[in-house]
Amino acid sequence: MSFINYASREINCKIVYYGPGLCGKTTNLQYVYQKTAPEAKGKMISLATETERTLFFDFLPLALGEIRGFKTRFHLYTVPGQVFYDASRKLILKGVDGVVFVADSQEERMDANIESIENLRINLQEQGYDLDKLPYVVQYNKRDLPSVVPVEELRRELNFTGVPDFEACATTGEGVFETLKAIAKLILIDLKKGK
């Protein structure tokens, strides 16, 4: 849940990047980190294995600017995508304000995408959240690769509720900021409703 601090006039929100192993969650954060002005970002933390697979989470704090005199901060987290890290994934979803699902567009990863999105729904439910009521966007990553599934088909399989979705190539940065902006905007609109 967001944290509103009237004393320091700050508002903090938590965004979680979810998705199957090797879909590019960490790469999304790395690109955001590279392209953000030093004064707007904190240190990026990656708790990863020796082979650079995410072990627990990546963390990137961003200060986007002010709204109505309140500093707006977003804390970006990724989960470990590999199936057997489910216990860790659940922990990172605690207190989430918005979710980005990063799908791997390659044909051979379709099953992994579907499994991961079902896992997301279940893990959110365990924490008392409903994915359909949470700010939520989908990113179809790796659009630059040869064996990609057409977007219409990805949409049918992974985004049947019709949330905002984006094509991306996280290594070159295409679609990365569009995705981030969309989820940040949904979270702020949600806050405005004053849950």
Added chain:
Amino acid sequence: MANPQMVMYDEEFKLINGVIEKLLRESNSKVIFLVDKNGQLISGVGDTERFDTTSLASLTAGNIAATGGLAKLIGEKEFSILFHEGEKDNLHISIVGGRVILVVLFDSRSSLGLVRLRVKKASEELTAIFGRLMQKAEEKEKSGDSDFPFAEITDDDIDNLFR
């Protein structure tokens, strides 16, 4: 929802800082942080300049979440106190009032016993303040008397963030 939204007001912020400043002096520690279980820094006193407080908050919350997961696996509700011993500096981490994390960093000028003793006292005071804070936030929400800064936010305000 599992955790209601955390809100902090000036009045309680001052009270909380008063308690942890006192704890800092009485426990002879170097730095004290209060962190939300979701990883957001609430406040810090002492030599905070030396530390990346945002990262510290996030990792502390991750640490508490991971050990909480371990606790559940062995049939415990949670481990309410964690202690990390370093060569020079040590961390005493404890859960206050079920949802806030108190982090005390101390070196050889203090001791684990002293820190534990003082933390216990301060925890009781902090629990009471956070209890009142939650109640206040709930009451404000119920009465609709919300001075919520985002109620009148416009699409332009949001777009401006990304320019």
